[in-house]
Amino acid sequence: xxxxxxxxxxxxxxxxxxxxxxxxxxxxxxxxxxxxxxxxxxxxxxxxxxxxxxxxxxxxxxxxxxxxxxxxxxxxxxxxxxxxxxxxxxxxxxxxxxxxxxxxxxxxxxxxxxx
Amino acid sequence: xxxxxxxxxxxxxxxxxxxxxxxxxxxxxxxxxxxxxxxxxxxxxxxxxxxxxxxxxxxxxxxxxxxxxxxxxxxxxxxxxxxxxxxxxxxxxxxxxxxxxxxxxxxxxxxxx
Numbered sequence: 001x002x003x004x005x006x007x008x009x010x011x012x013x014x015x016x017x018x019x020x021x022x023x024x025x026x027x028x029x030x031x032x033x034x035x036x037x038x039x040x041x042x043x044x045x046x047x048x049x050x051x052x053x054x055x056x057x058x059x060x061x062x063x064x065x066x067x068x069x070x071x072x073x074x075x076x077x078x079x080x081x082x083x084x085x086x087x088x089x090x091x092x093x094x095x096x097x098x099x100x101x102x103x104x105x106x107x108x109x110x111x112x113x114x115x
Numbered sequence: 116x117x118x119x120x121x122x123x124x125x126x127x128x129x130x131x132x133x134x135x136x137x138x139x140x141x142x143x144x145x146x147x148x149x150x151x152x153x154x155x156x157x158x159x160x161x162x163x164x165x166x167x168x169x170x171x172x173x174x175x176x177x178x179x180x181x182x183x184x185x186x187x188x189x190x191x192x193x194x195x196x197x198x199x200x201x202x203x204x205x206x207x208x209x210x211x212x213x214x215x216x217x218x219x220x221x222x223x224x225x226x227x228x
Contacts, residue, residue: 006157034216043203043220044158093157095216103148104205104216108157 002028004096006107013084014115020080021110023094029074030096034104035067038091050077084114121204125223134191136222138204139184145207147180149189151200152221158203161189196228 003026013019023033031052036044048069049057056069066088068080077096081088091111095104121138128134138147146165150158164171164180164187171178177190191198201221 004157036218041223044218046217091155095158103160103163105160106150106158109155111155 002096002098002103002105004094004105004107006092006094006110008110009108010111010113012113012115015085016083018080018082019084019112020078021092021094021112023077023079023096023107025075025096025098025105028096028098028105031074031099032097033071033077034095034097035069035077035079036093036095038093038109040091044093047079081112084112086114088112089114121202121219121222123222124220125225127225127227128194130194130196130226130228132194132226134194134198134224134226136189136202136224138187138189138219140187140204140206140219141185142206144182147178147187148205148207148216149176149178149187150203150205150218152203153200161202191224194224194226196226199224199226 005024007022011019033050035047037047038044046059047062050069050071052071052074058064066082071077091109093109095106097104144166146163148163149161152158162173162176162178164178175192180187201223203218203221205216205218207216
């Protein structure tokens with residue numbers, strides 16, 4: 001089956017620092033990757049759609065300068081939370097859409113805690 | 116805004132019983148997918164049903180889709196304690212030529228051994 005990995009699994013950082021989260025499709029190519037955040041006991045909220053080789057499309061209310069997305073290759077997208085604050089603490093999940101299919105494959109998530 | 120809305124929000128049953136979760140959505144879709152999520156983990160894809168399909172089975176899972184009512188149901192038969200998780204429906208609609216996946220709030224299922 002298709003595997004998507006995320007790194008790191010969890011990270012604790014100080015307020016004001018930047019954190020980079022990687023999302024990789026390990027055994028397939030993904031022209032499109034999605035980034036979600038999820039608060040405890042809440043649903044997944046789509047933050048942005050990342051297309052390989054082009055700028056990400058951000059959902060309304062998501063600050064593009066705060067959440068930098070880079071989709072450098074068909075197997076890697078990164079999300080950088082810049083100048084993180086405690087309110088950015090959340091569970092960040094990426095997904096990759098396999099080329100020529102409708103199915104999204106999700107990464108295991110990254111738990112970010114900003115102190 | 117969220118597209119899919121699952122109900123119930125939470126469901127508690129005994130092992131061996133069936134669990135039914137419903138999902139309603141608002142706009143036209145290409146397909147609808149069900150996922151499960153164990154606490155603090157990523158999502159696992161369960162089943163995809165296309166807009167021209169009415170029912171689909173996978174093991175103990177049965178999914179129905181009624182596009183006239185814009186609703187879907189997920190039935191888990193002969194539930195097990197290991198089925199305890201949150202279940203989400205996600206609709207896939209097209210906007211500007213791109214697929215936009217949107218998740219509902221999820222149903223939290225607890226299966227007591």
